Amino acid sequence: MKLAISSEQVQHCRAMALAIAHEVQMEISRMSTISVERSLLRLLGMEGATAGIPWVNVFLEQIQEHNVLEDGALYWLGNTLCATDLSISQIGQEVGEGRLDVVKTVRHPLKDIQASIAAVTMESLRRIFLLRAQRRQFRNGLPIHVSPLLYVIVASGNIHDDIAQAKAAAEQGADVIAVIRSTAQSLLDFVPEGVTTEGFGGTYATQANYRLMRAALDEVSRKTGRYIHQVNYCSGLCMAEIAALAILEGLDLMVNDALYGILFRDLNMVRTMIDQHFSRYLLGLFDLIIVTGEDNLIKTVDAFQEYYIVLTSQFINEQLAKQAGMEEKQIGLGHAAELDPSLPDSFLWELVQAQLVRQIFPHSPVKFMPPTRYISGNIFFAHVLDTLFNLVAIWTGQEIILLGMPTEGIHTPYVQDRYLSLESAMHLRSAACSLRKELNFRQNGKSKARAQGILDQTESTLSEIEQIGLWTALNRGMFSQIKRSRKGGRGYEGVFPISQFYLNPFLDQELVKRARKIAR
Amino acid sequence: MKLAISSEQVQHCRAMALAIAHEVQMEISRMSTISVERSLLRLLGMEGATAGIPWVNVFLEQIQEHNVLEDGALYWLGNTLCATDLSISQIGQEVGEGRLDVVKTVRHPLKDIQASIAAVTMESLRRIFLLRAQRRQFRNGLPIHVSPLLYVIVASGNIHDDIAQAKAAAEQGADVIAVIRSTAQSLLDFVPEGVTTEGFGGTYATQANYRLMRAALDEVSRKTGRYIHQVNYCSGLCMAEIAALAILEGLDLMVNDALYGILFRDLNMVRTMIDQHFSRYLLGLFDLIIVTGEDNLIKTVDAFQEYYIVLTSQFINEQLAKQAGMEEKQIGLGHAAELDPSLPDSFLWELVQAQLVRQIFPHSPVKFMPPTRYISGNIFFAHVLDTLFNLVAIWTGQEIILLGMPTEGIHTPYVQDRYLSLESAMHLRSAACSLRKELNFRQNGKSKARAQGILDQTESTLSEIEQIGLWTALNRGMFSQIKRSRKGGRGYEGVFPISQFYLNPFLDQELVKRARKIAR
Amino acid sequence: MTSIEEVRPYGDRLNDGAIQISFSLPIPLSAQSKEAAKQVAGKLGLEHLRLIYAQDLGNSFSFYIIYGRTSGSINLSSIHIPTVDIPQMDFWQINDLLAHELKKTVTVVGATMGADAHTVGLDAILSAKGFGGESGLERYPQFKIYNLGAQVPAEEVLREIIEQKADVALISQVVTQRQSHLQNLSYLEDLLEGEELRQDLILICGGPYIDTEVALEVGFDAGFGPGTTPSQVASFVVNELLRRRRA
Amino acid sequence: MTSIEEVRPYGDRLNDGAIQISFSLPIPLSAQSKEAAKQVAGKLGLEHLRLIYAQDLGNSFSFYIIYGRTSGSINLSSIHIPTVDIPQMDFWQINDLLAHELKKTVTVVGATMGADAHTVGLDAILSAKGFGGESGLERYPQFKIYNLGAQVPAEEVLREIIEQKADVALISQVVTQRQSHLQNLSYLEDLLEGEELRQDLILICGGPYIDTEVALEVGFDAGFGPGTTPSQVASFVVNELLRRRRA
Numbered sequence A, B: 001m002k003l004a005i006s007s008e009q010v011q012h013c014r015a016m017a018l019a020i021a022h023e024v025q026m027e028i029s030r031m032s033t034i035s036v037e038r039s040l041l042r043l044l045g046m047e048g049a050t051a052g053i054p055w056v057n058v059f060l061e062q063i064q065e066h067n068v069l070e071d072g073a074l075y076w077l078g079n080t081l082c083a084t085d086l087s088i089s090q091i092g093q094e095v096g097e098g099r100l101d102v103v104k105t106v107r108h109p110l111k112d113i114q115a116s117i118a119a120v121t122m123e124s125l126r127r128i129f130l131l132r133a134q135r136r137q138f139r140n141g142l143p144i145h146v147s148p149l150l151y152v153i154v155a156s157g158n159i160h161d162d163i164a165q166a167k168a169a170a171e172q173g174a175d176v177i178a179v180i181r182s183t184a185q186s187l188l189d190f191v192p193e194g195v196t197t198e199g200f201g202g203t204y205a206t207q208a209n210y211r212l213m214r215a216a217l218d219e220v221s222r223k224t225g226r227y228i229h230q231v232n233y234c235s236g237l238c239m240a241e242i243a244a245l246a247i248l249e250g251l252d253l254m255v256n257d258a259l260y261g262i263l264f265r266d267l268n269m270v271r272t273m274i275d276q277h278f279s280r281y282l283l284g285l286f287d288l289i290i291v292t293g294e295d296n297l298i299k300t301v302d303a304f305q306e307y308y309i310v311l312t313s314q315f316i317n318e319q320l321a322k323q324a325g326m327e328e329k330q331i332g333l334g335h336a337a338e339l340d341p342s343l344p345d346s347f348l349w350e351l352v353q354a355q356l357v358r359q360i361f362p363h364s365p366v367k368f369m370p371p372t373r374y375i376s377g378n379i380f381f382a383h384v385l386d387t388l389f390n391l392v393a394i395w396t397g398q399e400i401i402l403l404g405m406p407t408e409g410i411h412t413p414y415v416q417d418r419y420l421s422l423e424s425a426m427h428l429r430s431a432a433c434s435l436r437k438e439l440n441f442r443q444n445g446k447s448k449a450r451a452q453g454i455l456d457q458t459e460s461t462l463s464e465i466e467q468i469g470l471w472t473a474l475n476r477g478m479f480s481q482i483k484r485s486r487k488g489g490r491g492y493e494g495v496f497p498i499s500q501f502y503l504n505p506f507l508d509q510e511l512v513k514r515a516r517k518i519a520r
Numbered sequence C, D: 001m002t003s004i005e006e007v008r009p010y011g012d013r014l015n016d017g018a019i020q021i022s023f024s025l026p027i028p029l030s031a032q033s034k035e036a037a038k039q040v041a042g043k044l045g046l047e048h049l050r051l052i053y054a055q056d057l058g059n060s061f062s063f064y065i066i067y068g069r070t071s072g073s074i075n076l077s078s079i080h081i082p083t084v085d086i087p088q089m090d091f092w093q094i095n096d097l098l099a100h101e102l103k104k105t106v107t108v109v110g111a112t113m114g115a116d117a118h119t120v121g122l123d124a125i126l127s128a129k130g131f132g133g134e135s136g137l138e139r140y141p142q143f144k145i146y147n148l149g150a151q152v153p154a155e156e157v158l159r160e161i162i163e164q165k166a167d168v169a170l171i172s173q174v175v176t177q178r179q180s181h182l183q184n185l186s187y188l189e190d191l192l193e194g195e196e197l198r199q200d201l202i203l204i205c206g207g208p209y210i211d212t213e214v215a216l217e218v219g220f221d222a223g224f225g226p227g228t229t230p231s232q233v234a235s236f237v238v239n240e241l242l243r244r245r246r247a
């Protein structure tokens, strides 16, 4: 089932994407963001909120107010640890409840601070490696899944309904459950606290909600004998923090895209680049898989003409993730076709595009995303399109299919919608299991021509971006005609250059190696 | 998209099927049936009924009562024409109303009878050729259809509702409308008369109903700018009569199978063979297309293991039709897969089987039939299976698709069911239009093996039937495990050997040629 | 938590009452027809209506899909299913009971009656190969089966019942258009009453649209719908024989 | 023939009243749950019920598909659709009327408000490339468009209305969960009332689940749903300007 494209051309694309990613990396290497800092505090165990405001936020506000943000959170945490005999958790509480101002604690020598932070970091790393090992063990104790994994969403707004529906979905055959977030959460510069029951178009991502869902999914994993993967969104102004919470609570996959927030949430690009880098570093370190969001790129532009931007973004997402230390098998690139069903040959084009992605990123657990934009209220025709989508996914050997729902044009899924979607996908997983082996593309047909055309456009787009840099490319609207400026968008105020006191021993490879060893 | 099967093996199958058909033909060549005789009367214009009993039936009963059935209807009609100055229509009425006994008319010399029958036959042939030419002209005046033709059924039991729904279906995109018959009509040894509004699971086939539907479809053909084909069943004890009526009323396709009645209606096999032969002769002569019913063969047996019987029956149906003078392009062989959806690779098998039929019968407008037996009340999953079926049909380049309905497991189609089915099929007709050209089967994969296996089984089955003859094969349950005896089943009493007085100038090729020429 | 006394449809939230409906109207699509469609849904008592799809079907027909909410709730504790009370037995238990306790061979006449030619359902119950992983009644040593097949006139069923001195008649009916199944079943029951055979016979029907309710309506003893397995039917027969013997 | 006074759903026969419904219940599948499902349908007034599919969904949920018949009928002649009365104009007529009769340039502020990030619908109406084969309002010479884009707080919409001295505000709302669209729209209307700006403004909303009824409910002048084209919106605006001028 291979398309006859040149591997040199693919290599060239990859090389250009690496250059693009590398340039970004260089520019942000001496910077951090308040989200990254809060994520560090969370990794060290600072969990809690007062009057709805998380302690980690108050902590950051304190050092921001005193204009010492550039030292970073861990410097001031370390100093407070040296200056008081409070635990991290106690510090959080004192700060959160307004009784302690960390910047007003007695200044201690840098090396003491470093030592105390190294110790708590070591402890944190060890604890997390242990948690992840336990999870791996639990997963490996259950039978291996039939491929592809079937991914469905829950989005009731109420974590209890989400859980009830997630468990039902798992019993129906789902392998992966994603809780969709409430509409505006990505714009919040804090992570809400506690168990929540009111969201819009989704449910708030909170540590408590993660924990409840994880317990429920582990329970149903045991019941069904299939490991049920938990997913949430690692995006928005709290991207890095969410990564930390997901790691602590045992999630398996994170929707995490380098460009999505910039383009579709109007988040600041520098902020987002820093956040995505550190998130990916953490997720990679602790063996989570990310899935990117290239489907969004063709939701508002001509999906046939501009499909190359999907491939372009995949190359860039891949290299940015690799810069953050991730392996290819951890980088689930997003794919979608979103073709107008009235386009002649639309099924063939979808097949070709799917095969192209599979072939160019052979180790990526591509996340194959269903049609949405041309789905109307006709639930029957939606089911037709979703069935064909499932067929293409299975035929081209994708690893994760996000199932389309018959009611995509109406509401977030009802409990039976997932059943109907799973039924279609499971049927095809069996009925079309050998298609990939049994069929070949014609040598020089229009399939080949289409694939080549996309690759050519991608190559020239990457080459242009390589010349002007990613920032300028975003500025010129090269991604789906959306123009963003370097300092524009939400969250720029949370970006800062780091001072010589700045600390982040989670990046210390020696420490990490030691922690990993101890945790074994 | 070709399967690498040997054309010698296919030729061998065809040769054996020819021998089988030829043997049957020899045995029935000096026989006729009351249905054939009634069809002759109808072709000559005897239309009408008294107290629900068609005149043609009363006519046959008269000659049967007097034990002169072997002379055939036309001998006695000819004699009556010579002996009276009644028209055929008047004779019908006199007979039907019990005022005239044709056997009691004064006997005239055979050559006078022959001459009078030749004259009215000539007139009838001329009139029918003219009618068919007008129809061809009407059809050719409209744009050519996109392939495949989309075939849907109406079955309300009420001809007026059938018409309303047929017109709606045509506007929705249907190209072919079949009116399903009321459940027991095939067991009736007469064709009901007049416009009917009460049927069970379908609507009675009557000449008046045909006429109403034809007018409605012609009207909607003009409206939509697409010629809408009319279909009915040429089967049951009145098979030959129905053929005559269909010809007179301008139908386009007839569901007509050599074995269906024998196997699934327990009709006598000799009766059925004679009836199918003459029906096909007439249909072929007047340029109608037949579609056979091989789908039925796998509705009650293991459809994977016994699929070869479909192919076997297709070879036999083809040769029997050719014996009756039909051309390959008039012989729409029936194909269905009816595979259990839970069978692994079921989609691949369906694809392979579809391609096999297409390849072996390249000139046949194969009638591609949807899944029915594994369709439950789950209308959504039915829609999934039907969509995949549509895809296979279009992919393998079939010419006529009988669309499956989401409510197949529940009721004969509602007005919206046809819309939803057409929507799915029309989508694929566009979305998958180039698939056939763009994809190839792997050389020596399991597709090839499956195709070869079916062909091998078919070859050996045909070879067995060739040795024992078709009658014995039917007797031994070689077709779907159903056993029928030569003299068993309904309708054997209507079969008779013909006497030396017997007349049927519709078979006179000279006469036919002349009539055709005059009608031009 | 769901309350047993007040069960409501569930779409995305407990008690949201969410229901999907679809239907056609014999009028062309227009703003007015859409309003009419909503009124149809309104008359069903649905609230928060969302007409999410409307499509002209040609020739003055139109199609609608609507989501809405019902406020009605069902009291589960008031629902009693009679058939649940019949103890289900398996092949061995049934034959054992017949051979040793009832000491009886059960004679069964089965048919698809009238114009109906659907034999698959009846064969699933009767023929050796059975259904749902179970053997059919032909395999039960204590059963004697006369399967008359398809398209059998009621009169012939009657004749066979008399001839074979049947204990049980199993009648399959699949085609339901214009209620033909009810007419056919009632007709047979009348014939049996006429011959004063009804009393001593266990009269059972089956088919995809048949259930106990329908069966009782037409004077039968039981009705079996989709998914019925041979042992369920045999269990009913044996229980009924026991009950009658005791009575 | 269909009678205008008594329109009923049509499945396969005139006036058969056929309706399909589907829903889930938060209880596991059982004989009892099926009966409960039928009762749900019964409470909708459906008759001749046929429960044709029932499926356990796991974790104490179950799903049902039912066909039934409603005896309710709709009197078409009593349905009056208000919006039909507004004369539809095209691009040329609208601009002509504004340039020569009303002598006015119409200032429009458009936004997707609140947390809602769905801009495609609003852009379909406003941006030059338009929708349904028509150009968007940006192309209308007599219109001046300020498209604020997505996720705009109501307060900012208000500020912009004041700043640009807007004649028209076009608000898109796509996300409807927990009725967030109604809350957002009402809130803006309240703000405008508070500033005494409501009177002079033409206040319009739109989105896939919006219609005139919904719009009037939240105090807007009009609401536009799926399939709306730019000229329909412009027609409404011009008609409203004419009406207000006359009043």
Ligand code: B12
Residues within 6 Å of the ligand: B180, B181, B182, B183, B184, B200, B201, B202, B264, B296, B299, B300, B372, B373, B374, B375, B376, B407, B408, B409, B410, B411, B412, B413, C115, C116, C117, C118, C119, C120, C121, C122, C124, C125, C131, C170, C171, C172, C173, C174, C175, C176, C177, C204, C205, C206, C207, C208, C209, C224, C225, C226, C227, C228, C229, C233
């Ligand atoms: C196979 C089939 C046929 C085959 C039948 C072959 C045969 N030898 O049986 C053929 C092709 C001949 C056929 C023909 C027709 N069919 Co048909 N057919 C079907 C089909 C596809 C499957 C039925 C089936 O075999 N189900 C499998 C069995 C195992 O299920 P079951 O019958 O429900 O049986 C179970 C239970 O109900 C119960 N049971 C059944 N009977 C009995 C009896 C007793 C005593 C007991 C205890 C239990 C019991 O136990 C069984 C096992 O659990 C259905 C559609 C569908 N997918 O359901 C249409 C369907 C039943 N047919 C239909 C129709 C209309 C026809 C025709 C009348 C159409 C026509 N006018 O030509 C013809 C005429 C046949 C006739 N004279 O009756 C309609 C019926 C509509 C209705 N509600 O009235 C259906 C639903 C298709 C449709 N949507 O239009 N058909």
Ligand code: B12
Residues within 6 Å of the ligand: A180, A181, A182, A183, A184, A200, A201, A202, A264, A296, A299, A300, A372, A373, A374, A375, A376, A407, A408, A409, A410, A411, A412, A413, D115, D116, D117, D118, D119, D120, D121, D122, D124, D125, D131, D170, D171, D172, D173, D174, D175, D176, D177, D204, D205, D206, D207, D208, D209, D224, D225, D226, D227, D228, D229, D233
């Ligand atoms: C594209 C899309 C997105 C894109 C939006 C990109 C963009 N820049 O707009 C992205 C990926 C960002 C997105 C995100 C989300 N989406 Co979204 N999305 C869709 C989708 C697939 C298509 C919507 C669309 O573009 N329609 C095409 C336009 C032309 O149609 P329209 O909006 O109806 O507009 C017409 C009319 O309504 C009218 N109109 C519309 N607005 C206005 C305004 C005025 C003034 C006037 C006069 C007329 C008018 O005129 C237009 C032309 O005719 C739908 C599903 C679907 N197929 O419908 C889901 C859908 C709308 N999304 C949904 C949800 C829940 C979300 C999220 C909230 C999920 C989440 N929690 O993350 C997010 C968050 C976004 C947010 N904060 O709002 C739900 C909404 C459910 C509900 N009823 O509440 C839907 C229905 C999907 C689903 N089944 O769950 N989405």
Ligand SMILES: Cc1ncc(COP(=O)(O)O)c(C=O)c1O
Residues within 6 Å of the ligand: A181, A182, A183, A184, A185, A186, A233, A234, A235, A236, A255, A256, A257, A260, A265, A292, A293, A294, A296
């Ligand atoms: C890549 C990606 N990230 C994140 C999100 C979630 O959006 P939000 O920013 O509302 O959490 C989405 C939504 O579809 C997405 O596609």
Ligand SMILES: Cc1ncc(COP(=O)(O)O)c(C=O)c1O
Residues within 6 Å of the ligand: B181, B182, B183, B184, B185, B186, B233, B234, B235, B236, B255, B256, B257, B260, B265, B292, B293, B294, B296
């Ligand atoms: C080949 C064939 N002929 C005829 C019929 C019609 O059956 P009847 O004999 O009831 O007209 C069918 C029904 O499906 C069929 O498949």
